[in-house]
Amino acid sequence: MKIQRVKGMYDILPEQSAIWERVESSALATLKAYGYQQIRLPVLERTKLFAQAIGQETDVVSKEMYSFDDRNNESLTMRPEGTAGCVRAMVQAGLIHHHISKVWYNGPMFRYENVQRGRNRQFYQIGGEATGVSTPDIDAEMVLLLQAVWADLGLDNLTLEINSLGDAETRQTHRQALQSYLGEHRSRLDDDSIRRLDSNPLRILDSKNPNMQSLIAEAPVLLDYLDDESTRHFTDFKAILDACGVEYVVNPCLVRGLDYYNRTVFEFKTDALGAQGTVCGGGRYDSLIERQGGRATAAIGFSMGVDRLVELMMVCENNLAHPAPDVYVVIDPSGKVMVEAQHVVEQLRKACPQTVFQMNLGAGSFKAQFKRADKSGAQLALVLGEDEMVSRTAVIKNLRDRDAIERTVDLNDLGSPHTSHLLSV
């Protein structure tokens, strides 16, 4: 039996890697333009870091972590998300003592979940964290930054949902109100909802069950419980989005799965990817840094699911062109010129650094080589046959224009502008 890949962990094959590169480079360039600097973090952290930061009771910590004891009998965990480790690093390095720090990271995260479309056990996130700013201007700038990434990628079908969770007290008070309200109408709840009553009552408000809609409509709304400062924060946040022409939906039921969030939370969603439509999520975590032992510092972060963005790019058929070489080099099938041909092409690569040359490798008749040349997508074929090598020339054939005449280059004059011109595409 051949050894197969581990469930939920995928190989990113050459066919897709170009799109990955596109998403990553687009995010990188935009983050740079908004003043974010890269931070590179370990995959392994101490287990208690995540338990503390994310919350012992969350699904992620209670049943989805890849944890194990190392040889020193210390429990380590493969990071299930990026923020906890990033905050740990920033506190450890003293970065939170600046007026503001903006960092971004990119890498694999691990959660032991049942796989389905858009949900893998090893998945990739590009995340950004900004510490030191408690005002809503940074919240809005982060959303604008993300919008700029979508625009750059040509993704125009994402909807932005926002909400404010207030502070911890807000959520606690609302949760109790919600539980007592739903508890009073227990008879109208379906089985799923009764199960969630203790674990996650806010989720009940998301139910699609038509029999419960009137009940849900009357339920206590989190936004009504916000303290004054959170309300003002949320209002100002929305005002900046409005001024910048950002469309959004206030979703009072939007909650995040990790405990550290407060105030502003947001998600970018698509309906083109099946059930897992959240492509990017984020929010404030103003008390996390202090809880991690740092000086009390406000902070906000986001993370985008690169796997999902890549899939969305493929669904939208945005630019799936395979990268093609510019010049395919056909050499004499006899093998007599193999040594010299490699030398010539090496000189050409230096003389024309913008041009991508693909040597024919692994022998083959002229016929076979031209078939490969055609299939490669190259514009030009450079023919280094035995006759040409004797006369120190090479033939350039245009593979995309039937009527173009074949041209000849002088192999003694490879560095000349004339040669470069003939080979430029």
Place this chain on the structure above:
RNA sequence: GUGGAUGUAGCUCAGUUGGCAGAGCGCUGGAUUGUGACUCCGGAGGUCGAGGGUUCAAACCCCUUCAUCCACCCCA
């Protein structure tokens, strides 16, 4: 953890009542001297997911198991 679907060539998939393992694409050789695309003729490539059972005979029926996909839950 709970449902449902699917496993046959590198890929996408046919395979009738149980009766020789198939197609398209891809790969590869050829169709008169060293030239691709369109066309034509060849070739290679299979433990039919795995194990067991029924049968003269199993890709097909039965049992077990593994894997994949989709969904619930939850999240990026």
